[in-house]
Amino acid sequence: MQKLTHWLNQGRFHKHAFKPHFENNIFVRHEGDKSKPALLLIHGFPTCSYDWQPIWDSLSPHFYLITLDMIGFGYSDKPTDFPYSFAAQANLIEDVLTSLDINQVHILSHDYGNTVSQELLARNNDAKQKQTPPCFEILSCLLLNGGIFPEVIHPILIQKLLLSPIGFIVAKGMGYDAFKRNFDNICCINIDDIELRKYWQLIQHNQGDRIFHKLIQYMKERVEHRDRWVGALQQYKQPMRFINGLEDPISGHDMLKRYQELITDADTISLNGVGHYPQVEAPEQVLEHAFSFWKSHKIMT
Numbered sequence: 328m329q330k331l332t333h334w335l336n337q338g339r340f341h342k343h344a345f346k347p348h349f350e351n352n353i354f355v356r357h358e359g360d361k362s363k364p365a366l367l368l369i370h371g372f373p374t375c376s377y378d379w380q381p382i383w384d385s386l387s388p389h390f391y392l393i394t395l396d397m398i399g400f401g402y403s404d405k406p407t408d409f410p411y412s413f414a415a416q417a418n419l420i421e422d423v424l425t426s427l428d429i430n431q432v433h434i435l436s437h438d439y440g441n442t443v444s445q446e447l448l449a450r451n452n453d454a455k456q457k458q459t460p461p462c463f464e465i466l467s468c469l470l471l472n473g474g475i476f477p478e479v480i481h482p483i484l485i486q487k488l489l490l491s492p493i494g495f496i497v498a499k500g501m502g503y504d505a506f507k508r509n510f511d512n513i514c515c516i517n518i519d520d521i522e523l524r525k526y527w528q529l530i531q532h533n534q535g536d537r538i539f540h541k542l543i544q545y546m547k548e549r550v551e552h553r554d555r556w557v558g559a560l561q562q563y564k565q566p567m568r569f570i571n572g573l574e575d576p577i578s579g580h581d582m583l584k585r586y587q588e589l590i591t592d593a594d595t596i597s598l599n600g601v602g603h604y605p606q607v608e609a610p611e612q613v614l615e616h617a618f619s620f621w622k623s624h625k626i627m628t
Contacts, residue, residue: 371438375401441473494540572601
């Protein structure tokens with residue numbers, strides 16, 4: 328099992344100005360041959376880019392890999408006065424890819440990262456309508472479990488509590504044992520305790536417990552911007568696949584069914600016996616279906 332220090336040492340910190348004269352440090356990791364297709368990996372809530380560690384080495388021979396800890400997550404800064412939003416995270420990703428001189432990218436995203444992907448897709452659509460070039464073109468999109476359709480999300484108790492007026496108290500009072508119980512609840516295949524403690528360490532880094540209740544507001548934002556973000560998926564004409572762990576109590580079977588109802592010619596993969604974190608619970612299955620998707624569209628050979 329990889330040590331966190333190794334993951335940290337393989338990355339760097341990108342300075343991003345969210346407002347004039349004020350920069351935040353954002354952890355970014357990129358690796359591989361830049362002549363190969365660029366693959367952007369966008370993590371979920373409440374974890375970070377380390378989620379991609381189980382499949383990273385298998386992907387690296389085929390892609391120029393790019394990932395980051397979005398603001399409020401992992402090794403990145405976690406300011407208490409920041410207006411956390413999907414638009415802000417999309418702005419951050421645009422800034423990082425611009426700094427790397429990337430203008431075309433394939434996306435692999437999970438959970439919270441799916442909604443960031445939806446906002447990026449919406450921006451691509453906006454640019455086409457205005458007949459202006461996007462910041463970068465999204466050539467394909469591969470989605471793992473996540474709340475892409477808010478009407479069929481089933482939030483668990485801790486999410487409801489964090490979203491409530493006492494969310495800041497709940498966040499401060501949460502310890503590792505409560506975190507582990509909730510993680511075990513959403514994963515069908517239990518994650519090793521050593522790995523879970525790494526996730527908890529990354530959440531706690533930079534006093535992450537201070538902003539849990541701020542980050543969780545994304546659930547309201549999904550409802551508010553539902554038409555824009557669902558429309559982004561429906562209007563997307565490039566290759567797209569949804570891989571879903573069916574035993575996920577938050578966004579499992581019902582989310583897959585809704586995707587098939589709303590997306591024309593939906594390309595979906597069902598993973599039986601897998602929960603909310605397919606790339607961690609069943610990395611080999613995710614790789615199998617990701618590779619078949621990319622090969623079928625001649626994205627990789």
